Amino acid sequence: xxxxxxxxxxxxxxxxxxxxxxxxxxxxxxxxxxxxxxxxxxxxxxxxxxxxxxxxxxxxxxxxxxxxxxxxxxxxxxxxxxxxxxxxxxxxxxxxxxxxxxxxxxxxxxxxxxxxxxxxxxxxxxxxxxxxxxxxxxxxxxxxxxxxxxxxxxxxxxxxxxxxxxxxxxxxxxxxxxxxxxxxxxxxxxxxxxxxxxxxxxxxxxxxxxxxxxxxxxxxxxxxxxxxxxxxxxxxxxxxxxxxxxxxxxxxxxxxxxxxxxxxxxxxxxxxxxxxxxxxxxxxxxxxxxxxxxxxxxxxxxxxxxxxxxxxxxxxxxxxxxxxxxxxxxxxxxxxxxxxxxxxxxxxxxxxxxxxxxxxxxxxxxxxxxx
Amino acid sequence: xxxxxxxxxxxxxxxxxxxxxxxxxxxxxxxxxxxxxxxxxxxxxxxxxxxxxxxxxxxxxxxxxxxxxxxxxxxxxxxxxxxxxxxxxxxxxxxxxxxxxxxxxxxxxxxxxxxxxxxxxxxxxxxxxxxxxxxxxxxxxxxxxxxxxxxxxxxxxxxxxxxxxxxxxxxxxxxxxxxxxxxxxxxxxxxxxxxxxxxxxxxxxxxxxxxxxxxxxxxxxxxxxxxxxxxxxxxxxxxxxxxxxxxxxxxxxxxxxxxxxxxxxxxxxxxxxxxxxxxxxxxxxxxxxxxxxxxxxxxxxxxxxxxxxxxxxxxxxxxxxxxxxxxxxxxxxxxxxxxxxxxxxxxxxxxxxxxxxxxxxxxxxxxxxxx
Numbered sequence: 001x002x003x004x005x006x007x008x009x010x011x012x013x014x015x016x017x018x019x020x021x022x023x024x025x026x027x028x029x030x031x032x033x034x035x036x037x038x039x040x041x042x043x044x045x046x047x048x049x050x051x052x053x054x055x056x057x058x059x060x061x062x063x064x065x066x067x068x069x070x071x072x073x074x075x076x077x078x079x080x081x082x083x084x085x086x087x088x089x090x091x092x093x094x095x096x097x098x099x100x101x102x103x104x105x106x107x108x109x110x111x112x113x114x115x116x117x118x119x120x121x122x123x124x125x126x127x128x129x130x131x132x133x134x135x136x137x138x139x140x141x142x143x144x145x146x147x148x149x150x151x152x153x154x155x156x157x158x159x160x161x162x163x164x165x166x167x168x169x170x171x172x173x174x175x176x177x178x179x180x181x182x183x184x185x186x187x188x189x190x191x192x193x194x195x196x197x198x199x200x201x202x203x204x205x206x207x208x209x210x211x212x213x214x215x216x217x218x219x220x221x222x223x224x225x226x227x228x229x230x231x232x233x234x235x236x237x238x239x240x241x242x243x244x245x246x247x248x249x250x251x252x253x254x255x256x257x258x259x260x261x262x263x264x265x266x267x268x269x270x271x272x273x274x275x276x277x278x279x280x281x282x283x284x285x286x287x288x289x290x291x292x293x294x295x296x297x298x299x300x301x302x303x304x305x306x307x308x309x310x311x312x313x314x315x316x317x318x319x320x321x322x323x324x325x326x327x328x329x330x331x332x333x334x335x336x337x338x339x340x341x342x343x344x345x346x347x348x349x350x351x352x353x354x355x356x357x358x359x360x361x362x363x364x365x366x367x368x369x370x371x
Numbered sequence: 372x373x374x375x376x377x378x379x380x381x382x383x384x385x386x387x388x389x390x391x392x393x394x395x396x397x398x399x400x401x402x403x404x405x406x407x408x409x410x411x412x413x414x415x416x417x418x419x420x421x422x423x424x425x426x427x428x429x430x431x432x433x434x435x436x437x438x439x440x441x442x443x444x445x446x447x448x449x450x451x452x453x454x455x456x457x458x459x460x461x462x463x464x465x466x467x468x469x470x471x472x473x474x475x476x477x478x479x480x481x482x483x484x485x486x487x488x489x490x491x492x493x494x495x496x497x498x499x500x501x502x503x504x505x506x507x508x509x510x511x512x513x514x515x516x517x518x519x520x521x522x523x524x525x526x527x528x529x530x531x532x533x534x535x536x537x538x539x540x541x542x543x544x545x546x547x548x549x550x551x552x553x554x555x556x557x558x559x560x561x562x563x564x565x566x567x568x569x570x571x572x573x574x575x576x577x578x579x580x581x582x583x584x585x586x587x588x589x590x591x592x593x594x595x596x597x598x599x600x601x602x603x604x605x606x607x608x609x610x611x612x613x614x615x616x617x618x619x620x621x622x623x624x625x626x627x628x629x630x631x632x633x634x635x636x637x638x639x640x641x642x643x644x645x646x647x648x649x650x651x652x653x654x655x656x657x658x659x660x661x662x663x664x665x666x667x668x669x670x671x672x673x674x675x676x677x678x679x680x681x682x683x684x685x686x687x688x689x690x691x692x693x694x695x696x697x698x699x700x701x702x703x704x705x706x707x708x709x710x711x712x713x714x715x716x717x718x719x720x721x722x723x724x725x726x727x728x729x730x731x732x733x734x735x736x737x738x739x740x741x742x
Contacts, residue, residue: 108483112479298456
C-alpha cells in the first residue's frame, strides 16, 4: 500500500518542482489522505526540499483515541507536534523554512485567510505560492488500489439496497428506511455511509438530495433512494426509483422510461476522450425534448473517490475530457412539484471500448420494480 | 422566532459599527444560521450599510430540493443568485460595494485565501477588514429560544440512552450499538445525531472520540457511550460508562468512583464568574493526584450549541469567565491502555446559585450500573 502513496507523492513533486516551488504543503484532508494513506484530523503533508525520503506528515497533538482516517504510509516520516492546539500547517511552514526552502506552495482553496497569515508570520522569509487544485486534478484518474476499493464499495451498496427491497416498505417513514439502509451498509462492511442516505416517497420522490422526513410510504408512491458505501475511504453512490403497489400509473411508467433512457444514453457515452459536457448533453437533451428542461439539476453526474463529489463535473459548462480509470456517477432525474419523480443513479468507471466499455460498479437492476 | 434573530443581528451590527466597519459579511455556516434562522448550504449574510431592514441573505443557486438548515427568518430579505456555481460571498461583496459601503468586515478564520482573493477582485474598492470571531463570541451566551431547543435535545438524548439500557448488550458490536442509538435519537425526534455516536467496549472504553469497531460486548467489560441529539440545530452530549455483568471488579469500582468524583466537583464549580480554567483545574487536579495525569484529555469540557464544540473551552490555558446561560459539557475521563477506562459526560447550563445552580440537561443516572 505504501508504494502507491509514494508514487503519488512523487508525481506531485515532479509537477510542483517543474512549476518552481521548493516545497509543497498539502492541507486539504482528502488530499492528505490520498498522498499519505491516512491521517488524524488536522494533519498536513509537507513535501520538503530535501527529497522524497524527507517527506513529512505533520500531526497536531490530539487526545489519545482520536480517530485516524486510514493508515499512514509506513515509509512516511511522522511528526506529532508537542503542543496541544498548535496548527500543523503553521508548524510545517516553519519546518520547510528550517530545511532551506525559499518557497512553499499551499492550497489557497483550502487554507483560511487566518491560517495563511499565521503561516506567513511563522516563516516570514518563505515565499508562499499557490498549489491550486493540483492534487484534486491528480486524483481524477484512479490507480488499481483505488479502483479495488471502489468496486468493494459498490458491492456493499448493492447488498444493502438488495436487502431493503425484500422487506415490507408500506407504512414505514423515509427517516426509518434511510437509517435501515445505513445500518445495512455498515453490516456489509462499509466504513460508514458515503453520504447522508436519501429516501424520498410520493411527492418527494426524484428530488436530488432530499432529506428524509417522517412521511410514510403509501400505495401508489414512487419511492426513490440514494445511498452509498464508504470503503477504505472510497465512496460510491447508487440511486433507484421504485413504485409501491402492484400497478404503476401510466404517467409513472412514462416518466420512468424517459429517465431510464436518458441515463442509459449517458452511460453509453462514457469513453476515454469524450468531453465531460457531452455526457451531460446527451442525457439533458432527451429530458429537455420531453419538456422537462426546467426540472433538471445543474449536472448529470460527477467524479467520486475519497470524496463523494469530486472532479470531473458532468455539466453543461464543464471543460475537459474523460480518461480511462475515472469513476463517475450518471444520475439524471426529473422531479415534478407536487407529484414526485424519478432519479436513476449509477457509479461507473470509464474504460476503453476494447476493454468492454464502462464498468458498472452498482449493479442493482434498473427495471421499474413494483414493491 | 424572527424577533430573536433580528435582535441577534442588531447586537452584531452595534458591535461592528463601533469597530468602524460599514458592512459585515458572515459566511461561517453556523454563524449564518444563528443570525438568519436558517440557510441553504453556501448562503452568506450581509449586514449592509443601509440599516437592518436591508439585511440580506445571499443564497447560491442550488438544485430544487437541496436541504435548508432551519427556517430563514421571514423578516430577512433573501437573494438567490441567478447563476449556478456563483459564490454567495463574492456576490455579497459586490452588493455591499453597490450599496455604498467603503469597508466590509469578513470572517478571515472561515474564508479561504482563494475566496478572499475573489472577493477583492469582485469589489476592488471595498476595504476588507477582519470580523474575527465576533459571532462565535456572541453565541456563547444563549437566549431563551436556544435554551429551549437545548433542553429538548437533552430529553431526546436521555430517552435514546434509556432504551438502550433496557436491551441485551452482551454479544453485540460497538458499531451496532452506535447505529441503534442513532436510530433511537431520530425516533425520539432528533433532527439527526449531534455528532458521530461513540460506543467503546473493554479495552476501548473511556477513550475520547473512540470510533466504534466490530468488537463485541463481553462479560466484565466496561462499556462507555457518548451520544447526543441535534434538535432545531442545537446539540448536546451525554457520556456514560457501565459495567457488563453482575459484579464490577475492584479496579473498575475505584476508577469509576474517582472519575465520578472529579466530574461532580467540576459540575459543582459551574457558576457565573468562575474562570473556565478553574472548572478544568478542579477535575484535573483530582485525577492527577490519583496518578492519572498522563491519561487525561486536553480539556474537561466545552461549550455546545449550533455546533457540538463551541467556546468556551474548559482547559488549562483558556482565558475567560463563565456567564449565566452558557451551556457546557463536563466530561472528564481516564483511559488505561490495554484495560479500558471511564468517561462521564453531561451537558449543563450555567445558572446563578440563587436560581438553583447549574441546570443539568442530561439526567440519565450516573450510578455505576451493571448491565
